[in-house]
Amino acid sequence: SQKIEQNSEALNIQEGKTATLTCNYTNYSPAYLQWYRQDPGRGPVFLLLIRENEKEKRKERLKVTFDTTLKQSLFHITASQPADSATYLCALRDSSYKLIFGSGTRLLVRP
Amino acid sequence: SQTIHQWPATLVQPVGSPLSLECTVEGTSNPNLYWYRQAAGRGLQLLFYSVGIGQISSEVPQNLSASRPQDRQFILSSKKLLLSDSGFYLCAWSVGQGVQPQHFGDGTRLSIL
Numbered sequence: 697s698q699k700i701e702q703n704s705e706a707l708n709i710q711e712g713k714t715a716t717l718t719c720n721y722t723n724y725s726p727a728y729l730q731w732y733r734q735d736p737g738r739g740p741v742f743l744l745l746i747r748e749n750e751k752e753k754r755k756e757r758l759k760v761t762f763d764t765t766l767k768q769s770l771f772h773i774t775a776s777q778p779a780d781s782a783t784y785l786c787a788l789r790d791s792s793y794k795l796i797f798g799s800g801t802r803l804l805v806r807p
Numbered sequence: 808s809q810t811i812h813q814w815p816a817t818l819v820q821p822v823g824s825p826l827s828l829e830c831t832v833e834g835t836s837n838p839n840l841y842w843y844r845q846a847a848g849r850g851l852q853l854l855f856y857s858v859g860i861g862q863i864s865s866e867v868p869q870n871l872s873a874s875r876p877q878d879r880q881f882i883l884s885s886k887k888l889l890l891s892d893s894g895f896y897l898c899a900w901s902v903g904q905g906v907q908p909q910h911f912g913d914g915t916r917l918s919i920l
Contacts, residue, residue: 700850728906737899738912747906758879785850787909794866794870795909 698723698790700798707802715773717801719786725764726788731771734783734800744771745783776805809834812910813898821920826871826885828915830898833879838900839883841909842873843897857881892920 697723727779759772783800843851855873899909
C-alpha cells in the first residue's frame with residue numbers, strides 16, 4: 697500500500713527565509729497530491745493541490761512542486777513569518793474517496 | 808458557505824464507559840464524511856468514511872462504530888472505551904470523488920482514565 701514519508705524533525709528557520717518541506721511517497725504515483733496546515737489542537741486546513749501533470753503550483757507565498765520520477769513533493773513558503781509556524785501535512789489519494797496523510801513536519805519560524 | 812461542527816471539544820471518560828461524538832456539516836448536500844484519529848505527533852488514521860446515509864465503510868477493526876442517520880450528520884460511538892481509544896478525533900467532509908480536498912472540524916480531544 698502507499699506510504700508517505702515526511703521529516704519528523706522540526707524545521708527551525710529565521711523569519712524572512714524560505715522554508716522547504718519534503719513529502720516522499722513509496723509506491724505508485726498518485727494523480728494528485730495535497731498539502732494541509734495544522735495548528736496545535738485544531739483540524740488540518742487545506743492549502744494546495746497539485747496534479748501529476750503539473751510540475752509547480754503557486755498560491756501567494758506558497759509553492760508546491762511535484763516530481764513523479766523522484767516520487768517527491770516539495771512545499772515552499774517564501775518570506776516566512778512567525779505566523780507560518782505550524783505542522784504541514786501532505787496527503788495522497790488512496791482510492792476514490794480516501795486520502796492517506798503523512799505524519800507532518802513541524803515548522804518553527806523565529807522572529 | 809460550508810461549515811463543520813464537532814462536539815464536544817474535550818472529553819474525559821473512564822475505561823469501559825460508552826462514547827458518542829457528533830459531527831454535523833452545514834451548507835452542502837450529500838457530502839462524503841470521514842472520522843479520523845490522530846495520536847500525538849502522528850499522522851491521521853482513517854477510521855470510517857461514508858458516501859451516503861446509512862453507508863459506512865470501516866478502515867480499522869476496533870471497538871468503535873460509526874453511523875450516519877442524516878445526510879449531514881456523522882456519529883462515532885463505542886459501547887466500552889479502552890485506554891487505547893485516547894486520542895484526537897477529527898471529522899471531515901468532502902464532495903464528490905477524486906481531487907476534492909477534505910475540510911476538517913476542530914476535533915475532540917478524548918482522554919480515557
